[in-house]
Each structure stands twice: as C-alpha cells, then as structure tokens.
Amino acid sequence: MSEKVLSPRGSSGPRVPSWLHPSNAGVVYAFAALVVVLSLATASAGRPAYVSPTNVSNILDQTALLGILVVTSTIVLISGNFDLSVGSVAALGAATCLALMPSIGFYGAFLAALAAGAAIGLFNGLVVQYVGINAFIVTLGTLTAVRGLVLIITDGRTVTAAEGADRDALRALDGSRWVTPNLYLLAGLVLLAVGAWRLWSRRSQGDVWRRPVLLLPLVAGVALLAASPVAVFTIRLSQRALYMLVLVAVAAWILRYTTVGRRLYATGGNAEAARLSGVAVDRYRVMAFVLNGTAAAFVGVLYASRLGSINPTGLSGFELTALAAAILGGTSLFGGLGSVAKSLVGALILVTLANGFNILNLGANYQGLIEGVVLIVAAGMYTVALRRKQRATLRSTEPPVPSPHPGDEPAAHAEPVAAGAGTGRP
Amino acid sequence: MKDGTTAEVLLELRGVTKQFPNGTKALRGVDLAVRRGAVHGLVGANGAGKSTLIKCVSGVQPVSDGTISWDGEVRTWKDPGDAQGAGLATIHQHVPLVPTLSALENVFLWRRGPWRRTAEMRAEFERLVERLGYEIDPDVQVASLPIGTRQMIAILQSLALGAQLVIMDEPTASLSEAERRIVLDAVQRLAADGTTFVFISHFLDEILEITDHVTVLRDGRAILDEPTATLTEERLVQAIAGRELLAVERAGGPAPAGAEVVLDVQELNAPVGVRDVSFQVRAGEIVGLAGLLGSGRSEILDGIFGADTKATGTVRVAGRRLRRNPRAAVAAGCAYVPEDRVSQGLHPDQPLWKNISLPDLGRRSLRRLLPREDAERELARRAIADLGIVASGPDALPSELSGGNAQKVVFAKWLYADKVVWLLDEPTAGVDVGAKAEILQLVRRLAAEGRAVVIACSDFEELLSVATRVLVVRGGRVVDDLDARETTEEQLIMLAHGLGAGSREVVHV
Numbered sequence: 001m002s003e004k005v006l007s008p009r010g011s012s013g014p015r016v017p018s019w020l021h022p023s024n025a026g027v028v029y030a031f032a033a034l035v036v037v038l039s040l041a042t043a044s045a046g047r048p049a050y051v052s053p054t055n056v057s058n059i060l061d062q063t064a065l066l067g068i069l070v071v072t073s074t075i076v077l078i079s080g081n082f083d084l085s086v087g088s089v090a091a092l093g094a095a096t097c098l099a100l101m102p103s104i105g106f107y108g109a110f111l112a113a114l115a116a117g118a119a120i121g122l123f124n125g126l127v128v129q130y131v132g133i134n135a136f137i138v139t140l141g142t143l144t145a146v147r148g149l150v151l152i153i154t155d156g157r158t159v160t161a162a163e164g165a166d167r168d169a170l171r172a173l174d175g176s177r178w179v180t181p182n183l184y185l186l187a188g189l190v191l192l193a194v195g196a197w198r199l200w201s202r203r204s205q206g207d208v209w210r211r212p213v214l215l216l217p218l219v220a221g222v223a224l225l226a227a228s229p230v231a232v233f234t235i236r237l238s239q240r241a242l243y244m245l246v247l248v249a250v251a252a253w254i255l256r257y258t259t260v261g262r263r264l265y266a267t268g269g270n271a272e273a274a275r276l277s278g279v280a281v282d283r284y285r286v287m288a289f290v291l292n293g294t295a296a297a298f299v300g301v302l303y304a305s306r307l308g309s310i311n312p313t314g315l316s317g318f319e320l321t322a323l324a325a326a327i328l329g330g331t332s333l334f335g336g337l338g339s340v341a342k343s344l345v346g347a348l349i350l351v352t353l354a355n356g357f358n359i360l361n362l363g364a365n366y367q368g369l370i371e372g373v374v375l376i377v378a379a380g381m382y383t384v385a386l387r388r389k390q391r392a393t394l395r396s397t398e399p400p401v402p403s404p405h406p407g408d409e410p411a412a413h414a415e416p417v418a419a420g421a422g423t424g425r426p
Numbered sequence: 427m428k429d430g431t432t433a434e435v436l437l438e439l440r441g442v443t444k445q446f447p448n449g450t451k452a453l454r455g456v457d458l459a460v461r462r463g464a465v466h467g468l469v470g471a472n473g474a475g476k477s478t479l480i481k482c483v484s485g486v487q488p489v490s491d492g493t494i495s496w497d498g499e500v501r502t503w504k505d506p507g508d509a510q511g512a513g514l515a516t517i518h519q520h521v522p523l524v525p526t527l528s529a530l531e532n533v534f535l536w537r538r539g540p541w542r543r544t545a546e547m548r549a550e551f552e553r554l555v556e557r558l559g560y561e562i563d564p565d566v567q568v569a570s571l572p573i574g575t576r577q578m579i580a581i582l583q584s585l586a587l588g589a590q591l592v593i594m595d596e597p598t599a600s601l602s603e604a605e606r607r608i609v610l611d612a613v614q615r616l617a618a619d620g621t622t623f624v625f626i627s628h629f630l631d632e633i634l635e636i637t638d639h640v641t642v643l644r645d646g647r648a649i650l651d652e653p654t655a656t657l658t659e660e661r662l663v664q665a666i667a668g669r670e671l672l673a674v675e676r677a678g679g680p681a682p683a684g685a686e687v688v689l690d691v692q693e694l695n696a697p698v699g700v701r702d703v704s705f706q707v708r709a710g711e712i713v714g715l716a717g718l719l720g721s722g723r724s725e726i727l728d729g730i731f732g733a734d735t736k737a738t739g740t741v742r743v744a745g746r747r748l749r750r751n752p753r754a755a756v757a758a759g760c761a762y763v764p765e766d767r768v769s770q771g772l773h774p775d776q777p778l779w780k781n782i783s784l785p786d787l788g789r790r791s792l793r794r795l796l797p798r799e800d801a802e803r804e805l806a807r808r809a810i811a812d813l814g815i816v817a818s819g820p821d822a823l824p825s826e827l828s829g830g831n832a833q834k835v836v837f838a839k840w841l842y843a844d845k846v847v848w849l850l851d852e853p854t855a856g857v858d859v860g861a862k863a864e865i866l867q868l869v870r871r872l873a874a875e876g877r878a879v880v881i882a883c884s885d886f887e888e889l890l891s892v893a894t895r896v897l898v899v900r901g902g903r904v905v906d907d908l909d910a911r912e913t914t915e916e917q918l919i920m921l922a923h924g925l926g927a928g929s930r931e932v933v934h935v
Contacts, residue, residue, distance in 0.1 A: 259788060259795055259797055260795070262797055266773060266776070269776055270769070270773045274773075275752055276731070276733055276771070277756070278753045278756030278785050279753070280753055
C-alpha cells in the first residue's frame with residue numbers, strides 16, 4: 001500500500017525544479033528584478049548600460065568583503081547561533097596585522113591576525129556552548145570588548161603600513177586582477193556539460209529526448225556557444241572577489257554534499273535530537289564560531305591591504321550588514337535553515353542597491369531608508385511563506401474534515417492529505 | 427466536614443464531554459459533585475482525562491457537551507479569569523509564580539487597581555498566613571524558596587483572590603516528605619475553615635488520608651465515586667487500572683541465565699534524582715522500569731545514555747566502559763528512543779531519509795565524508811516497508827506523520843545501525859492502539875535477536891506484556907527487582923505508589 005503513495009519522481013510533464021521555485025529562490029528573483037529596474041532606470045536616464053562589464057566587476061569587488069563574512073555568518077546562523085562580533089574582529093585582524101608587521105614581517109603578522117580572529121571565535125563559542133550564555137549577549141560583549149582592544153592596539157590612531165617589502169606583500173594579498181574568459185562561452189559550456197551529465201545519468205530511462213530538463217540546457221548551451229564569437233562579456237575579477245567566489249563554492253559544497261554539512265543542519269534544526277543521535281553538537285557550534293572569527297580577521301587584513309592602513313573605528317557596523325544579507329537570503333535566525341549561495345545573493349542585493357543609487361545620482365540620503373524597507377519586506381515575505389507552508393502541513397496532518405473549499409489546496413500538499421485519509425487513523 | 431453528604435453542592439458536572447478537533451475523546455460524560463467544605467480527591471492513570479477535566483472546569487477549554495454548575499447555577503466560563511472571578515482557583519503542578527518578585531507581591535499579583543497599597547497588602551498577608559497556619563516571610567524572593575513553600579504561596583494567592591474552591595493538580599508530586607506533610611496539613615486546615623478543595627494526586631496514601639470523597643477517572647469516565655471512608659487501597663487500585671488484572675499476555679520466557687551481560691550499570695547517580703542505581707541486562711532480556719511520573723525512570727535512561735552529562739557512575743556495554751556522552755554511547759552500540767519524540771527524537775522539518783540515516787551517517791557515507799543520498803533514500807524506503815510507516819515516501823516530513831508513525835521513524839533511526847543496547851523511554855506514549863501493538867512487537871523482536879532492551883513505561887500492563895524482568899523505581903532508586911511472569915499489574919501499582927511490600931499477596935478480583 002505504501003508503494004502506491006511513494007512520490008512519483010520525475011514522472012509528470014515540465015515542472016519547475018524545486019530550487020527554482022519562488023519560495024526557495026525568492027532572493028534570486030528579487031535580485032534579478034532589482035537589476036532589471038536599475039537597467040531600465042539607467043537606460044531611460046541616458047547613461048551607459050547598467051549591466052556593463054565594468055559595473056559588474058565593480059559590484060563583485062564591492063561585495064567581496066561583505067560576501068566573505070556573509071558566508072561564515074550564515075554558517076553560524078545555520079548551526080543555531082548568532083555572531084555580532086565580526087565587525088570588531090575584522091578591525092582587530094587589520095590592526096594586529098599592521099601593528100605586528102614592522103617587527104615580525106608580513107607573513108607572521110598575517111598568521112597572527114588570523115589566529116587572533118580564531119581565538120575570539122573560540123572564546124565566543126566556548127562561552128556560548130559550555131557556559132550557556134545566550135550568543136546574542138556574548139557576541140554583543142565581544143563586539144564592544146574587541147573594539148576596545150583595537151583602540152588599545154592602535155592607541156586610538158590610524159595605523160599605516162610603512163612602504164617596503166612587507167607593504168608589498170600585504171598589497172599582493174589583494175593586488176592582482178583576473179580577466180575572465182568570455183562569460184557567454186563559459187555559460188554555454190557549463191550548460192552543455194549539465195545537459196550531457198543529465199543525459200548520461202538517465203540514459204537507461206527511455207524517451208529522454210523529450211524531457212525539458214535535458215533539452216533546455218542543451219539548446220541554451222548550443223545557442224550561447226554559437227553567439228559567443230559575436231557577443232563578448234568579460235569581467236575583471238579582483239583578487240578579493242575571487243576569494244569570495246571560491247569560499248562560497250567550497251562552503252556551499254561542504255554544506256550540501258558532506259556529512260559535515262548534514263550534521264551542521266541537524267545541529268541547527270534540532271540540537272537536542274542531533275545530540276541524542278550522536279552528533280557532536282557542541283563541537284560543530286564552536287567550530288562555526290572559530291571559522292567566522294578567522295574569516296572576519298581575513299576580511300580585516302584584505303581591507304587593510306588595499307588602504308595600507310586601519311582606522312580604529314573602521315569596519316564598524318559590518319556585522320549588521322552581514323546579518324541583513326543573510327536574512328535577505330532566507331537564513332533562519334533560529335538555525336537549521338539557510339544557504340550560503342542565497343546569502344551571497346542577499347549581499348549582492350544590498351551592494352547593488354547602493355551602487356544603483358550612486359549611478360543614478362539619487363541622493364544617498366534615501367539609501368538607508370530603502371535598504372531597511374527591503375530587509376523588512378523580505379523577512380515579512382519569508383515569514384508569511386513559512387506560515388503558509390506550516391498551515392498546509394497542519395491541514396494535511398489533521399484527519400479529513402469536510403473542507404469548504406475542496407479545490408483550494410496547492411497540488412504539492414495534496415499527497416499527504418490523500419495518504420492520511422486512506423490509512424492514517426482508524 | 428465529615429457530614430459531607432448533607433452539605434450543599436458547590437460545583438457540579440453533568441455529562442461533561444470533551445472531544446478534541448482531531449477526534450480524540452478525552453472526556454465521555456463525566457458526572458461529578460463537589461460539596462462545599464470538602465476535600466474531593468480525583469485520581470486516575472496518566473491519560474485518564476484528569477488534566478482535561480481540570481482545564482474544562484477552570485475555563486481553559488470549553489466543554490463539548492454537558493453542563494458545569496457553580497453554586498447551583500449553570501455557568502460557561504469565557505476564560506480562566508472568569509472562573510477565577512467567580513471563586514474557582516486552580517493551582518497547576520508547575521506553580522506559575524513570578525520568581526523575581528517577593529512572596530507578598532506574588533500573593534497579590536492579580537490585584538487590580540493602579541496603586542500598590544503595601545500596608546494594606548501586608549495586613550491581609552498576615553491574616554491569610556494565619557488562616558493557612560504556615561509562616562512565610564512576605565519579603566523573601568520566590569526564586570529562593572523550595573517548591574513546597576511555593577505551593578503555599580500559590581494557595582495564598584488563590585485565597586487572596588477569594589477562592590471558594592481550590593483545584594490542586596498533583597501538588598505533592600515533586601515534594602520531599604516534610605514539605606508534603608506541610609501542604610497536606612494546610613489543605614486540611616483550610617478545609618476545616620470552609621474552603622473547598624479538589625485534590626489530584628498519584629499518591630493513594632495521601633488521597634485516603636485527607637480526602638472526604640474520591641472520584642476515579644478512567645478513559646474519560648468517572649468509574650468510581652464514593653466517600654473515602656468506604657474505600658480501601660485495593661479497591662482504588664483496581665478502579666484505576668480498571669481491567670481484569672489477572673490475564674495479561676506475556677512475552678516469551680526470560681533470557682537464558684547464561685546469556686552474556688550486554689549492559690552493566692553500576693552506582694549510577696544523577697543530581698536530577700537518580701540514586702545508586704545498579705543493574706545488569708543480558709542479551710535477549712527486556713528489562714522494564716516501572717515507576718510513576720517523576721520517579722526517576724526517565725532520568726535513569728538519560729544517565730545510562732550519557733544524555734545527562736551530570737550523571738556519575740559506571741556504564742559498560744559489552745564489557746567496555748562508556749564515556750559519559752551520547753556520542754560515545756552511540757558509538758559503543760546504544761540506541762535511544764527519547765520520551766519526547768518531537769523535541770528530542772526527530773528533525774520535524776527534514777525529510778524522513780535524513781532523519782533515519784542521521785545516527786549512522788558516518789558509516790553510511792563514502793570515506794565517512796560524502797553521504798550517499800540514493801542509498802539513504804533506499805534505506806528510508808526499506809524502513810517504511812519494514813515498519814509499515816504510513817508516509818508518502820522517503821521525502822515526507824516527520825511533522826506530517828501521526829504519532830505512531832513518527833515513533834516508528836525514531837525506531838528506524840537505530841534499527842539499521844547494529845545497536846546492541848536499546849534504551850526506550852515511553853515508546854508508546856501518544857501512539858494509537860494499532861501502532862502500539864506493532865511497536866511492542868518490534869521491541870520483542872529486538873530482544874529475540876539478542877539485543878538488550880531497557881524500557882520505561884507508565885502503563886504497567888503494557889510493561890508486563892513486553893518485559894522479562896521489571897525493576898520498580900521510586901524516588902530515583904531501584905526498590906525491587908521482579909520476574910515479569912510472576913508479577914501482576916496490581917502489585918506493580920502498589921509498589922510504585924509505595925504501598926505494600928514486594929512479597930505481599932495479591933488480592934484477586
């Protein structure tokens with residue numbers, strides 16, 4: 001009997017894959033809509049095209065530092081905790097690096113900066129997990145205390161790196177740029193590869209050629225390849241943007257495809273159930289903090305590498321922007337839910353908003369208001385969507401009662417209703 | 427107060443029925459009459475409907491059918507405040523006081539009006555304390571008081587509200603002997619003074635001691651309703667258990683005496699209430715922990731599994747000593763089915779296949795790092811088929827499943843992981859009859875395949891039907907070790923309640 005209700009996988013006609021469904025990828029659509037609006041606005045104002053190679057390069061470069069922090073902050077959030085201290089820890093990383101450089105050279109100073117960041121993260125994690133103080137309070141404390149530490153290290157003044165070999169080494173950390181190959185060509189190749197992989201993995205199922213999941217990437221890939229000699233779109237990736245993209249890719253892969261990721265989501269989703277299933281919940285949560293602290297210190301050093309100096313109040317408020325981006329990306333503040341890629345798109349939205357305001361010459365005065373409204377609207381949409389989903393689940397688990405609107409429920413939730421009605425209760 | 431029969435009826439229930447939206451009938455036509463100035467005992471097994479009855483009477487939930495009369499008038503409470511205003515106060519087991527405020531402020535917490543008239547409040551506090559016959563410092567902070575004294579403050583609170591009837595839900599469940607005495611004395615003293623009490627308790631000795639009239643609930647019905655003077659312990663026990671207690675389906679014989687000792691617990695102690703617990707479980711044995719709510723049976727399981735990190739003592743699995751944390755226990759071959767499956771056993775928002783593979787994820791993954799999702803889905807399909815889980819497939823969410831099916835998922839988490847020791851805490855709680863039988867069958871099969879099982883269960887009939895040996899737990903100690911085949915449910919109930927001795931002859935029905 002249970003055979004009958006097994007969900008039919010990939011049986012019915014063209015269906016949007018779940019990761020493209022608006023409830024799962026809302027932030028991506030929001031970003032696309034924002035880009036379209038900005039493109040139209042710049043076009044109608046008679047300015048150069050918004051989605052130009054230069055501007056895309058700029059946006060990626062401007063997102064990089066925030067993007068790195070968003071990734072690790074999202075990991076902390078998924079583990080079911082909260083880290084407010086990253087802005088201060090980034091400043092500490094920069095200050096440590098610049099202050100130690102004259103005495104121990106760049107590489108020693110760089111490692112010391114990372115170690116300082118990791119140590120703050122470890123402190124946060126140990127206090128939260130083993131003393132049992134709420135993460136919000138602990139990291140609010142380190143936010144303030146570490147900023148104080150930065151003031152002590154810098155003696156309240158801006159620290160500047162002296163020119164020389166160490167300054168050059170610091171600059172080299174974020175110095176070069178990498179020109180991508182034609183992105184149309186690249187996208188075409190990727191799509192072809194995806195199509196080929198799907199074709200190969202489903203070769204045993206007959207009649208594969210009519211499936212849109214196979215046909216779409218293949219056709220689009222061929223089209224892009226054909227167009228690539230004419231249409232050229234290359235961007236200059238800064239080194240920091242590259243760091244960000246690599247980090248996102250690695251983090252996304254670990255979270256999605258490894259036991260580490262699986263256990264991290266289990267930890268955040270229901271810490272007690274995870275613990276009783278033998279997951280080292282404490283260790284995962286502490287490690288998330290350590291990672292976040294280390295990444296923050298790295299971000300601080302990157303920040304200093306371009307400027308060659310650190311102001312003791314620099315990078316203030318960064319933690320809140322990172323949290324805002326993670327929330328835009330649909331990360332739950334209660335843990336167990338979130339994706340680093342979507343959080344990164346959230347960061348891109350924030351940066352694109354600021355960038356668009358600049359390009360359109362709309363007074364920067366409006367920027368904060370708009371950003372705040374966008375954040376609240378996004379969070380509101382996630383909350384409403386979640387509640388609707390829960391209500392649908394609730395409805396489907398209750399015993400069948402005569403419903404006033406029988407055709408009301410979305411098809412996706414109809415299955416459990418049918419299953420429950422048939423066999424659920426005596 | 428002894429001539430309770432002639433006194434007027436203060437609270438009367440006629441045919442009170444309560445049906446929940448999901449179809450469960452918690453009350454099936456209860457009649458109850460509480461006379462003014464009486465102490466009315468209300469007893470029944472867990473799930474008999476006591477809590478629901480209190481909720482209906484005190485206005486927390488509306489009744490589905492039937493009437494509640496208060497002081498001769500049929501009333502329908504809008505909310506608990508409405509009932510309170512009429513003079514009906516309820517003291518719940520976990521006393522809802524504000525721990526950061528003083529005793530005085532808590533007693534007059536619900537006083538209306540914009541001003542705090544402290545002098546007046548103090549004077550009234552003194553009067554109330556005198557009525558109660560128990561001295562409390564009005565300025566002491568409630569957080570610093572023991573639970574027994576908090577009960578007294580809760581009583582004062584209801585008196586300050588002008589309550590004529592006070593409902594007390596298991597007021598003595600978590601009290602020490604001395605504190606218990608104080609609460610019982612206070613109730614008797616106030617009753618003599620004219621306050622009426624409905625007193626709910628699992629301790630039959632105190633029910634027999636302080637009540638004037640007893641109502642026994644079973645399966646949502648008032649099964650017995652008599653003056654206390656005419657009752658005996660035996661009759662109470664039989665009314666609570668309610669069945670012909672003699673014929674109980676039993677599991678197969680005990681494990682062979684020569685079987686290997688798989689689980690060895692020595693001197694287990696825990697601050698939450700486990701004292702010097704030592705026992706051994708052989709392969710193929712099912713050891714039942716019989717105890718009342720709060721007796722420490724769950725805490726013993728927590729201690730063995732290492733879920734309670736403050737527990738001390740030695741636990742050996744197949745001769746190897748366990749480190750005190752769940753991860754070590756799982757690695758050594760322990761499976762744990764927790765009491766609260768929703769908050770402790772499952773990830774309600776993750777698909778079944780992720781839930782089922784979690785405890786054994788490392789071993790099932792490539793190089794312990796890369797999960798094989800297809801194999802995990804296959805495992806979930808196998809579990810669904812093996813255990814008869816009603817679900818739409820491996821991608822269903824546990825939050826969509828009924829209680830029994832969700833519990834089977836918790837079993838499935840461990841079933842394919844080669845665990846040798848199974849620790850089961852109330853595995854059939856909140857599970858419908860059909861699933862209950864299947865789960866018990868599964869437990870027997872686990873033992874038959876040579877595993878060691880420890881099971882805690884508040885339904886003693888069920889416990890006897892599945893266990894080969896029963897340990898009686900009271901006050902965090904194992905007070906008796908019985909052969910399940912030679913033990914009756916009645917005996918267990920008495921031992922768990924602290925009545926009678928282990929050797930006591932069972933009174934046959």
